[in-house]
Amino acid sequence: MHIGPHRIEPPLILAPMAGVTDKPFRQLAKRLGAGLAVSEMTTSDPRLWHTRKSLHRMDHAGEPAPVSVQIAGYDPAMLAEAARYNVAHGAQIIDINMGCPAKKVCNVYAGSALLQDEALVARIVAAVVQAVDVPVTLKIRTGWNRDNRNGVAIARIAEDAGIAALAVHGRTRADLYEGEAEYDTIAAIKQAVRIPVLANGDIDSPQKAQAVLRHTGADGLLIGRAAQGRPWIFREIAHFLAHGELLPAPTPDEIAAILLEHLQQLHGFYGELQGVRIARKHLGWYAKDRPENAAFRAVVNRAETAAEQIRLTREFFEAGIRDEGMRDPAAERSRTAA
Known part of the structure; x- marks a missing residue:
């Protein structure tokens, strides 16, 4: 799959998520198999x-190239200027946000609120x-x-305007993230x-990825929440689509290495105080849906410094808890389903 001159291989993209897809997480996702990682939503307000x-x-x-930056807003002139500004600062693909359902975004008539006004979308x-x-992607x-499922009309408007690729979340704005996505x-x-x-x-699994591609005929997939705490999902899906077999789950040693690298990148990017705070939510995601890892969450959330956060994470694995902790139930369910 290509977006303009850029070949996206594999066609598996880390979806933009505010407060999540910062540079450390984008780099990690790319290293673990994502063909592209889109930045957090950036404002079009120059102030x-x-x-x-x-x-x-x-x-x-x-x-790593290509660098994709998502912009958000409601004013065509401001969004155009934001696109120029981000290209001048390294963006190689500009993505327009008309998918965010958050109230604070929709209340200022941005994100998915724009879908109500097809003429404004066109402008x-x-x-x-x-x-x-x-x-430019959308x-x-x-x-x-x-x-009011007007996705087809919006897609035609986008294509006519020269949009290079279109990502579609299988819910309406009113659905938020509730219920199940529909792919028709x-x-x-x-x-x-x-x-x-x-x-x-x-x-959220290689099998689901294959089923969605077959059902929709889509050229690629955007993966968001399923990558939180499980960034290796990209290589798992890519391998399954290419070879029809499931990769073994990452070992505790591999998970420990990924975690420690992620922590170090967060501390370096944000500085110690902010980096430690931001790392806590990522550590929570690594341990999500794993009741046996409550001890891990309790331990690392005590850390107040970068060195302590890294030390406690390393010690958790080295203490032998790894034999029963940090399993990947999502991957295990995938293998069972296969």
């Missing part, structure tokens, strides 16, 4: 471009595409609510346009 949060989100130094995508000489939902609308969108279409929503 906020020089805050500490925005500067971190716009930091792409040393990041935004045209303005951004014309503003930069790099590929992330949407299937519609505003279940009575994504299949209809794929049939309606010629540009690459990426399916998104509830893809």
Whole structure:
């Protein structure tokens, strides 16, 4: 699959997630098999471009190409300027956010709220595409609510404006993240346009990835929440799609190495105080859905310094708890289903 001149191989993309897909996590996902990793949502408001949060989100130094940056807003001119600014600071692909269902985004008529106004969507995508000489992609939902699934109409508008690829989450804005994603609308969108279409929503195993690709005919997949605490899911899916067999689950030693590398990258990127705080949520995700790892969460959440966080994580594994801890039940369920 290509996005403009960029070959995305494998066509498995880390979905943009605010507060999650920072540079350390994007680099980790790419190293563990993602063909592309999209940045956290960045604001189109130039007044906020020089805050500490925005500067971190716009930091792409040393990041493997291609660099994809997501922008959010509602004003075509501001979004066009934001696209130019991010390209000048290293973006090789610009992604427009029309998929976020969060109230604080939709309340300012951005994210998936834009799907209510197809004329405004047309003005935004045209303005951004014309503003930069790099590929522009668009992330949407299937519609505003279940009575207004206008994803096909939005997709045609995007294609006509020159959007290079379209990612579709299989829920409406009203659905938030509740219930199950549906893929019929994504299949209809794929049939309606010629540009690459990426399916998104509830893809949490190699088997599910294969089933969604077959159902939708999509060119690739966006994976978001399933990668939290399990960034190796990309290589698991890529291997299954290529060879029809499941990779062995990562060993405790492999998980420990991934965890420790991630911690060090977070501490280095954010500085010790902020890095330790941000690392706690990632450590929680590594241990999510694993009742036997409550002890791990309790231990690492006590850490107040980077050195202590790393030491406690290392000691947890070296103490022999690894023999029963940090198993990957999601991967085990995948093997059972196979």
